[in-house]
Amino acid sequence: MLSPSPSEPQTPSPRRQAVLGAVLALMVEEGDQLTMDAVARRASCSKETLYKWFGDRDGLLTATVQWQAAQVRADRYDGQALDVASLRESLEAFAATWLSVIASETSVALNRIAIGHAAARKSNLGGIVLSNGRFAIGERLKPVLEAGRAAGLLAFEDSEEAFRTFFGLVGRDIQIRLLLGDALGLDEAAIAGEAERAVAQFLALHGRAPSNP
Amino acid sequence: MLSPSPSEPQTPSPRRQAVLGAVLALMVEEGDQLTMDAVARRASCSKETLYKWFGDRDGLLTATVQWQAAQVRADRYDGQALDVASLRESLEAFAATWLSVIASETSVALNRIAIGHAAARKSNLGGIVLSNGRFAIGERLKPVLEAGRAAGLLAFEDSEEAFRTFFGLVGRDIQIRLLLGDALGLDEAAIAGEAERAVAQFLALHGRAPSNP
DNA sequence: TAGAAGCCGAACCGTACGGTACGGTACGGA
DNA sequence: TCCGTACCGTACCGTACGGTTCGGCTTCTA
Incomplete structure (x- = not known):
């Protein structure tokens, strides 16, 4: 950190x-x-x-x-996900929001600049972006995950590790490609699709629903 | 692309x-x-x-x-992964190599510069880095995945999509954190651990071994 | 109505850096 | 031995840009 x-x-x-x-x-x-x-x-x-x-x-x-x-960090998901449906919904909303943030021109521009500064070891833009992006979202998502575990819907040991997996499944190669100038046109629908897929995979790995005893 | x-x-x-x-x-x-x-x-x-x-x-x-x-693109994994053990081994080697590349100072520096140029819309360093990094590795891994599928060890529809998932599970938040100047000390052992975890997760999602009928 | 404060616009300064020019040296071939 | 080529080192030029200064305008206060 x-x-x-x-x-x-x-x-x-x-x-x-x-x-x-x-x-x-x-x-x-x-x-x-x-x-x-x-x-x-x-x-x-x-x-x-x-x-x-x-x-x-x-x-x-x-x-x-x-x-x-x-x-950016306006909205808040209070994670009383009682059943698997609402948990899934929360996670998908999270994923979709996060994706639309990192796919936005502003985020791309900001991250690029912060990365440039990290390269020059000037100031600490990298740290700021990181703590308001990656780490902030982690802190917001972990309670949701933990609530899911408390409700017996998720299984994992370390919520930080679980979050990192979620992060990887959601982001995949998207952010690096955008940063490098690849113009993958991610519209609303595509984002929703990605979010759904990522959550399904995450639940397949960490879910404990009846279908995954 | x-x-x-x-x-x-x-x-x-x-x-x-x-x-x-x-x-x-x-x-x-x-x-x-x-x-x-x-x-x-x-x-x-x-x-x-x-x-x-x-x-x-x-x-x-x-x-x-x-x-x-x-x-970078020196080694080559010819993917005649006949059993699940050798497939897993191939994938883990792949993941570990890839991780040690993106964690190297050179890669970080190169990516940062390419990202800076993408921001300025100058030249095409971004495209070059992308096609020699993300895309090159994709083209190298896909045959392995397809061989695994042919051998009945993996199940997926689109090898590109399967690769992207693999990519996400392996890289997670590592690359962006490094680019932004976060100094997560990834030594050999940590990389091996990450690779093992990522492959296990990937196989849980796409594997078809006896344990995953 | 005088003064003060805050700000705009423009001119200015210094420097760092991309790019060029040039003198000097080593070397290979006739 | 002389010439051409390739290169090094250094000096030089032009410009872009961060930062400063200053004159003048507006607004607020007394």
């Missing part, structure tokens, strides 16, 4: 959010070589303001990543 | 290989912000030569990626 989830800076002012939104849009369009000039132009603000508000380029990027990460 | 496997340029001269090796080393150390100056210094050659040989910075990077990719 890289960084313990970073201290949440309270939501920025609307004006700042507009700036961060501009950064995000530019990230999607231009990748990491977005310039401070471009940001200022896009956000109709002066570079001076950017530097006053965010310190330097890295600060701006970090703020953007944190802000966007906060957007 | 991005690019049909690129036309293989025959192995470069030893001198050029030395240069490419220097680039590779610098990629690992510095990430994408390796400079032409640094390469020239490291390889004890003049920048003029670099430009004469490789055209421009992009050409140098591309040549390096292609060269390194050629190194």
